[in-house]
Amino acid sequence: MxxxxxxxxxxxxxxxxxxxxxxxxxxxxxxxxxxxxxxxxxxxxxxxxxxxxxxxxxxxxxxxxxxxxxxxxxxxxxxxxxxxxxxxxxxxxxxxxxxxxxxxxxxxxxxxxxxxxxxxxxxxxxxxxxxxxxxxxxxxxxxxxxxxxxxxxxxxxxxxxxxxxxxxxxxxxxxxxxxxxxxxxxxxxxxxxxxxxxxxxxxxxxxxxxxxxxxxxxxxxxxxxxxxxxxxxxxxxxxxxxxxPAPRRRASESALQLRVSLRDTGVWRRLVVPSSLTLRELHAVLQTAIGWEDYHLHVFDVDSVLYGDVEEIEGQPLGDEATFTLAQAADAVREFVYEYDFGDSWHHDIVIEQAMPSVRTGTPHLVDGAGACPPEDCGGTGGFEHLLEVLADPSDEEHAEMLEWVGGSYDPGAFDIDSVNVALELYDRHTRQRRLRSS
Incomplete structure (x- = not known):
């Protein structure tokens, strides 16, 4: 090329x-x-x-x-x-x-x-x-x-x-x-x-x-x-x-099943992901699985050590999310937190439910979930709750403005597992699988 x-x-x-x-x-x-x-x-x-x-x-x-x-x-x-x-x-x-x-x-x-x-x-x-x-x-x-x-x-x-x-x-x-x-x-x-x-x-x-x-x-x-x-x-x-040749999958790679819950919203996802994922790669998987647009900073809190795209946080030890793997996290804890957008402070509670012998085709994939991702910059859980109340009430004086802000429609129950898995496969094939092939 x-x-x-x-x-x-x-x-x-x-x-x-x-x-x-x-x-x-x-x-x-x-x-x-x-x-x-x-x-x-x-x-x-x-x-x-x-x-x-x-x-x-x-x-x-x-x-x-x-x-x-x-x-x-x-x-x-x-x-x-x-x-x-x-x-x-x-x-x-x-x-x-x-x-x-x-x-x-x-x-x-x-x-x-x-x-x-x-x-x-x-x-x-x-x-x-x-x-x-x-x-x-x-x-x-x-x-x-x-x-x-x-x-x-x-x-x-x-x-x-x-x-x-x-x-x-x-x-x-x-x-x-x-x-x-x-x-x-x-x-x-x-x-x-x-x-x-x-x-x-x-x-x-x-x-x-x-x-x-x-x-x-x-x-x-x-x-x-x-x-x-x-x-x-x-x-x-x-x-x-x-x-x-297309990147080859490593179907035999060990995997972990995760349950990711967006705190105080009812939005959750259950994923099977390779245990070799770095936290930086897991960040991309979570963005796709939940439905975020990756507009803001993020951080993982694993056993009181922070990993993310931040340079320093006073009084907190920082690790390297580009090298620290999910397998290492699983050795230390069974639950950890992923925070996205330090303004709206979306906290995702991640539970490692079980270890698995393989990740099927080698691609991270969803097996279950519920709820649509909140709109970016809607004000965190409080702003999201207010948004849903306004959208559900056509007589509310903010209804027309809020409806226009979300693009004309927003279904809080919308969740299409098949389309999300297509997106996860696409991202994985162009990123992690190419890294694995070249390593």
Whole structure:
């Protein structure tokens, strides 16, 4: 895999984002890249430009393509109906301007003594559609800065996965990678995230692989778009590499059955998990099993020693949750506490009910439970109780406001064990099982 893409995929796998884990699965990044059977069609705009440039095209005094070439491009490439104006001035005809400028960035043409001329690689690829296709894959994402490169890789993953355009998902990915709004350090907005990925998206639009108008209901990337995105992510050298086998389960691994109760709420879960889980890995399992969004800090209290994503707590010894395992906890105690969100103070009482010879497929899984996870930031157990009272009484003056705050509906009894187990399997396969395979 391309080095940057590999780093970004590893980072996405290291956090609890089920949407990105599903996208990585759908992108099939462990399989080799196949040849593009319609390369001559896909690369048509760049072949047209190379053919029209020939040995050189004289530019206007301002450095733009002459009106006759601009008009021919719009007509012959089928872009005229989607653009306004006379389509004869490059500076106001964005499709042609972007085609020419991107061809320069991609090393296919260059300006020389008032002319646009092909580069050596441009001459070579002018009559080699497959080679030109691989060249385009090799220069993607189309980016001049680090945030544009990161956003471009994220966009390529969504295209390879066959997903419709999703600026919110892009923004989530950029936040995971550590990018924030300039000067405010707030989470990147969906608009800003797409802005960073725009030039990469524009290449696919230019090639006719995604809708020319954004946010169409049926605006899924074509198969050709998915192939090009996968080639960009994996690189040409991966064409003949055998697919990486899926991580193998360790079904014989010893397990523990846990009963996790969210104190004073009636929400509980019974899980079977590998005894080798570190407390950091157990944190991720609990977040998924209960239904939290992992927005806040957390800490485990095991035999009066704290483990979590905290640097220090006055008067309390701290352990390392990245190395301390559930098996070690079970040797010390039969009950311990997991606290999430130090503001709302959600206390989870964890009881180790029994040791088991195996964890079935090797994946943490739920066997029973009840109750929906409270909404994040609802004010702890007191705020949650008040929320339920208000939602249950349409005549309450806060009812409409609270209903809108929870997104239009909230069923405190909702609990779908099958969907939770699917999420647990997905997270485990991308995180712990990969760690086990590499160890």
């Amino acid at each position: 391309d080095e940057l893409a590999a780093e970004i995929v590893d980072r996405l796998r290291s956090v609890r984002s089920l949407s990105w884990l599903r996208a990585i699965d759908a992108a099939d990044l462990d399989a080799p890249v196949g040849e593009e059977p319609d390369a001559d069609v896909v690369v048509t705009p760049y072949r047209w430009l190379l053919d029209r440039v020939g040995d050189g095209v004289k530019l206007t005094q301002a450095g733009y393509l002459p009106p006759t070439v601009v008009k021919a491009a719009m007509t012959e490439l089928g872009w005229a109906e989607d653009w306004y104006g006379k389509n004869n001035r490059e500076d106001v005809t964005l499709p042609v301007l972007e085609l020419r400028e991107s061809a320069q960035r991609f090393g296919l043409v260059r300006k020389y003594r008032g002319q646009l001329v092909p580069t050596r690689i441009g001459r070579t690829l002018a009559d080699d559609p497959a080679g030109l296709w691989w060249h385009l894959a090799g220069v993607l994402p189309d980016a001049l800065s680090e945030p544009q490169r990161h956003a471009g890789v994220l966009y390529l993953i969504t295209v390879a996965a066959g997903l419709a355009e999703n600026d919110v998902m892009l923004a989530e990915g950029m936040t995971i990678l550590g990018w924030t709004e300039r000067g405010t350090y707030q989470e990147l907005s969906p608009t800003a995230a797409f802005g960073a990925a725009r030039d990469t998206w524009a290449v696919f639009r230019r090639l006719g692989l995604v809708p020319r108008t954004r946010r169409l209901e049926d605006g899924l990337p074509t198969r050709a778009a998915r192939r090009l995105a996968r080639a960009a992510l994996l690189g040409r050298e991966q064409r003949t590499v055998e697919a990486t």
